[in-house]
Amino acid sequence: MEKRIDMNKLVPVISLVAMALIFTICTNGIMLSFYNIRMLIDQTVVLMIACIGTVFVTSLGSVDLSVGVVCGFTAVVGDLVYRSTGSTALMILAALVVGTAIGAMNGFLISKCKLPSFMATLSLLIGLRGIINYIQSIAGINYASPKLMLLQKEAVKIPLLIVIVAVFWYTFEYTKFGKNCQSIGENEIVAKYTGVPVAKSKIFCFMISGFTASLAGIFTVARLGGTSTTMGTNFEMKVLIAIYVGGVLVRGGATARSYKVLIGAFVVMIIENGLKIMGYASSEINEAAQGILLMVILFLTIYFENHTVKRKKTKA
Numbered sequence: 001m002e003k004r005i006d007m008n009k010l011v012p013v014i015s016l017v018a019m020a021l022i023f024t025i026c027t028n029g030i031m032l033s034f035y036n037i038r039m040l041i042d043q044t045v046v047l048m049i050a051c052i053g054t055v056f057v058t059s060l061g062s063v064d065l066s067v068g069v070v071c072g073f074t075a076v077v078g079d080l081v082y083r084s085t086g087s088t089a090l091m092i093l094a095a096l097v098v099g100t101a102i103g104a105m106n107g108f109l110i111s112k113c114k115l116p117s118f119m120a121t122l123s124l125l126i127g128l129r130g131i132i133n134y135i136q137s138i139a140g141i142n143y144a145s146p147k148l149m150l151l152q153k154e155a156v157k158i159p160l161l162i163v164i165v166a167v168f169w170y171t172f173e174y175t176k177f178g179k180n181c182q183s184i185g186e187n188e189i190v191a192k193y194t195g196v197p198v199a200k201s202k203i204f205c206f207m208i209s210g211f212t213a214s215l216a217g218i219f220t221v222a223r224l225g226g227t228s229t230t231m232g233t234n235f236e237m238k239v240l241i242a243i244y245v246g247g248v249l250v251r252g253g254a255t256a257r258s259y260k261v262l263i264g265a266f267v268v269m270i271i272e273n274g275l276k277i278m279g280y281a282s283s284e285i286n287e288a289a290q291g292i293l294l295m296v297i298l299f300l301t302i303y304f305e306n307h308t309v310k311r312k313k314t315k316a
Contacts, residue, residue: 011300012247012263015293019267021079023274030277031270038154044269045161046216046223050239051167051246051261053212058243059172061185061258062117066204067213067239069128072232074099076135077216079142079227088147095214102128102211107203136229143226151222161237164215168208169258181205185252242268245297267293285300 024031057064078095082088106124109115150156168308172178180201183191192198216235221227246264249255269290280286 008249009257011268011297012245014258015245015247015297016230016267016270016278019270019274019293023270023277027274027277031269031274032055035291036277038272039271040266040273042154042223043273044265045157046219047218047238047242047265047269048161048262049164049212050216050235051242051265052165052258053208053210053215055243055248055256055258055261056168056172056178056181057117057209058248058261059181059185059252060202060254061249061250062110062202062205063121063240064106064209065118065121065236065240066102066124066128067209067216068232068235068237069125069132070102070210070232071217072132072230073102073128073217073218074214075154075221075227075231076132076139078218079221080135080139082145083139083142088145091145091148092218095218096211099210099214099217100207101210103207103213104203106210108205110206111199111202129233132231133229136227144221144224147243147307148222148261149217151219157219163264165262166211167257168212171208172256172258177201177204182256184255185256188255238268245293247297249298249302 020031030036050071054064054067074095077098078091081094082091085091102124106117106121109120110117148229172181180191181197183194183196184198184201188198217232220231224231242264243261244250244264245267246260246262247255248257248260248264271293272286275286275289
């Protein structure tokens with residue numbers, strides 16, 4: 001029996017290889033230099049951490065537009081705690097608790113109050129951004145603690161990234177909870193009648209997204225060396241682009257896979273990094289390139305997904 005290759009699963013890999021080859025050629029090999037690869041990994045860490053948590057929400061067929069502002073807000077809250085206590089541990093704990101609580105609130109509003117995820121998280125984005133600006137205008141900018149700056153060391157950052165990714169990868173791909181998230185994205189009504197706790201699953205998904213967003217905020221403070229009013233600005237769009245470039249469809253479901261969002265994160269950063277090396281550091285050029293790429297990859301993903309569905313129906 002002839003075994004067909006599932007092109008939908010290969011689109012993210014093909015995109016990664018294609019972008020790496022194109023920018024390697026366009027930068028005369030600088031893209032693959034040892035120094036640049038280290039820089040690329042350093043730039044991708046925060047995005048990967050946020051993506052590995054947001055994929056839970058995306059698998060539901062929902063969207064979390066509050067990732068960037070939660071990243072910035074939890075960092076600012078953590079900074080206030082550090083100023084008051086001088087404790088880096090309490091700073092990290094406060095940031096994670098606040099991020100998870102915001103995620104729980106999002107999940108409650110969406111699952112229990114039936115608010116559309118787009119509107120609920122967009123409202124939060126606007127509101128929290130104003131609060132961040134207000135707090136920073138009073139408290140001012142503060143530098144990160146020496147202990148937190150240890151997160152910038154590769155010997156600390158890379159192992160932590162591996163642990164974080166491994167935990168959420170396993171949770172999403174191999175646990176009953178992860179399978180429930182995907183089944184809700186495929187068909188929420190069917191999932192509900194087969195015993196899946198839909199409301200509870202949605203709340204936990206948004207809690208995970210909030211938790212990883214706050215983790216990303218902590219790593220961002222370490223990377224920037226302090227807080228600022230612009231922390232997390234437009235970060236949610238970068239996360240969504242990484243997820244969709246990775247081949248995860250807007251409707252979520254079975255197309256949501258951990259490896260896809262991680263590859264998508266690398267693709268996004270390769271484009272940014274490659275354009276900067278070529279001398280096109282302008283945000284407009286970056287955004288235009290990412291927009292075109294997103295449209296092309298989404299087209300290919302949807303095309304191969306529809307082709308797969310038709311083939312299955314024909315066999316049936």
